[in-house]
């Protein structure tokens with residue numbers, strides 16, 4: 001118990017006998033590689049433990065965050081209060097097939113899901129090749145690009161609400177928009193996608209060609225979280241965020257160890273001497289400069305945890 005008579009996040013997880021670490025560095029678990037620690041990083045072993053954890057956090061008003069592959073995430077240098085949940089136990093990464101459908105756990109690696117489908121000659125998700133993600137993170141963000149969007153093949157999902165109750169939702173029960181979903185439950189536990197039979201060799205070729213395009217246009221050797229900003233709606237600007245940033249002369253703009261990529265203006269990359277604060281300052285400068293130059297408000301695509 002703490003001074004206020006409340007159970008601390010560490011005690012709470014410890015009492016549930018769930019594997020966890022206290023004061024766990026989150027940077028190494030994200031693509032940015034920077035940022036502070038989680039008060040508690042919990043690894044529930046199955047849906048039963050996850051449910052108990054959510055319920056206990058809810059009852060004690062302990063904040064909870066779920067971490068996927070950390071590919072769209074910036075953790076503030078001050079870290080994150082409460083419990084960060086990582087769905088890296090085996091049951092959450094399961095991938096199985098029923099007819100032409102694939103059913104994947106919320107913690108499953110999207111690349112693994114895609115390649116399992118390609119090997120079986122099932123088309124529908126291969127357009128998401130090169131998007132680093134867990135299945136849950138990809139659905140939360142409605143990840144996608146020129147070739148596909150993850151919600152396009154979705155049939156339905158199983159989520160868990162803040163009290164630990166599971167719900168089955170059909171595709172039409174969830175509002176998906178460009179790089180967002182309106183799912184209110186904190187955790188996606190499983191999802192089902194409808195695919196169609198196709199030639200595995202052709203699918204493999206498609207995946208390779210998408211990877212080639214991405215390598216040519218994105219700074220994949222540097223630490224980033226992909227596109228920093230969403231493209232503005234067509235009614236606001238006919239140019240994507242990257243073009244606006246480029247035309248504002250911001251490629252190579254640097255604060256501390258963070259910089260607007262010289263290869264792709266919508267990527268804010270961080271160097272080994274950089275901090276989360278540097279990234280946030282660069283992003284804020286970009287938003288200011290684009291607003292002043294074009295009157296367009298860029299909305300951040302990267303999720304930020306723990307920013308005061």
Ligand SMILES: Cc1cc2nc3c(=O)[nH]c(=O)nc-3n(C[C@H](O)[C@H](O)[C@H](O)COP(=O)(O)OP(=O)(O)OC[C@H]3O[C@@H](n4cnc5c(N)ncnc54)[C@H](O)[C@@H]3O)c2cc1C
Pocket residue numbers: 031065066067068069070071072073087106107130131132133134135136137138139140141142143144145179186187188189218220224225226227303
């Ligand atoms: C090099 C690079 C290229 C990229 N290219 C693309 C691209 O082409 N298209 C694109 O859309 N994105 C792209 N991204 C961004 C990123 O890959 C996607 O946003 C992806 O969906 C993030 O998934 P994640 O599992 O890493 O989620 P995280 O970054 O870990 O989390 C993102 C959000 O999802 C939530 N979340 C995570 N898991 C779950 C779950 N199980 N249930 C509920 N919520 C959850 C988190 O709480 C957080 O709010 C790129 C990123 C990088 C680094």
